[in-house]
Amino acid sequence: MKQRPLGDVILDVQNISLSFGGVKALTDISFNVREHEIRAIIGPNGAGKSSMLNCINGVYTPQHGTITFRGQTFHHMNSRQVAEMGVARTFQNLALFKGMSVLDNIMSGRNLKIRSNLLLQALRIGPAEREEIRHREYVERIIDFLEIQAHRKTPVGQLPYGLQKRVDLGRALAMEPQVLLLDEPMAGMNVEEKQDMCRFILDINDEFGTTVVLIEHDMGVVMDISDRVVVLDYGKKIGDGTPDEVRNNPEVISAYLGTSH
């Protein structure tokens, strides 16, 4: 079924605990992500899914625990470092550069890769121009892939929600990430948009071999596309395994459906 077999562990999260004052957002969470995998983190509202992602991404600093990325262990991550190591993310509540065009938004994902000198860029000469063209070509491929050619020059703020989500994904892809963190990529979408988004995620995983860590609220979609699933509830891990294992886990069922006490 998959073109690429699952590889070694690329991201390993060990005993992460995070609290805000007295509120425990995450308690002793451990799981790992293997190369080329689609790994989902699911759970009811407020389960700590986004907090987990924000720890990996360096937005939050967990009080306990370590994160190992490609053999390097960190106690806490720093956003820039994470980006340089090849981790890109999208946002649950869109965080796009609203005043900029679709093209500029996605180009901004290449910022870290552009090396030429400021003066050369301004004058558009020599190596700077060649570099710009190379990056632009890559960005155009992403635009084609996400089927947003017609909106290239449109300011992102004017696009409908579903397309904004695609631009958000496009910007992350432009970083050529090894690991892509998706925070509720299908939230607020209609069925058709959800199907498109699923297709994109599967294609990214298949064609580029990108490892995907995805958070979803809705069980249905996730079970179809993920290789393995972590289930969180009230900041604790209550299940981890293949979709089938998770689906039949009594604790997961009760977290989602509620139990009679």
Added chain:
Amino acid sequence: MAFFLETLLGGLMAGMLYSLVALGFVLIFKASGVFNFAQGAMVLFAALTMARFAEWFPMWTGIDNQLVANMVAFVMAGVVMFVVAWLIEFLVLRHLVNQEGATLLMATLGITYFLEGLGQTIFGSDIYKIDVGMPKEPVFVLESVFEGGVLVNQEDVIAAVIAAALVALLSVFFQKTVTGRALRAVADDHQAAQSIGIPLNRIWVIVWCVAGVVALVAGMIWGSKLGVQFSLATVALRALPVVILGGLTSVPGAIIGGLVIGVGEKLSEVFLGPYVGGGIEIWFAYVLALVFLLFRPQGLFGEKIIDRV
């Protein structure tokens, strides 16, 4: 006709100077979403630094060459503005990431008073002059077209050329370079910018440095026209209507807003003044800004404010 042209030109030149100050506001707002109330104080501080170093340099080194002294003073003032930018980021902005706009505005108000006080403590509070050797005498042009020609102030023309060059440079920087794109990205969304590896702190230092350089150029030109004194800090208040008119997020808006207000002030003073008793120049810009706030709050070129419910 010649008189009308003279008035128009005078207005355009005055407008160019407003634009220069307005540009400082726009730059910082565009790149960090902060309305920098301290822009006027930065103009004063930069001008004071330059004026005093131009005076001190010949005293310290004995090199009595005005051009060299001015260049050294300009560079020194640039360095000082860089240090100021870095300190503002390190001591103030860094601690206010993701805070409300009002908090940041209050912080810049604090910076305003601090810079005004510090500037006068270090450099003294007399009136100093910056003399970059601009020709002061007005000349007559277009004498073949109009009888008597049109009176033009050379100093104004040079100032306008400098301002135009600065604007061109900034536009290229913002639109064509990766750093420019990063600046615009940070302005729109801090978190997203961080996620693609843009370091907020460095970007803020860059923006405040650029705004510092713009303040220096504005301070140099205003200072050589009016003398460097405390009242220079209030030119910022004259530039407020300009940013409201042009839009807080638009570099061309700052320029055109400045020109419109400069011309409007002069023309209304000269041609309407006699009927309403004069003094229009003082309030014209503010009334115009008020009208804009009522009917077009984003200004002529600003990004339209769309709020989804």
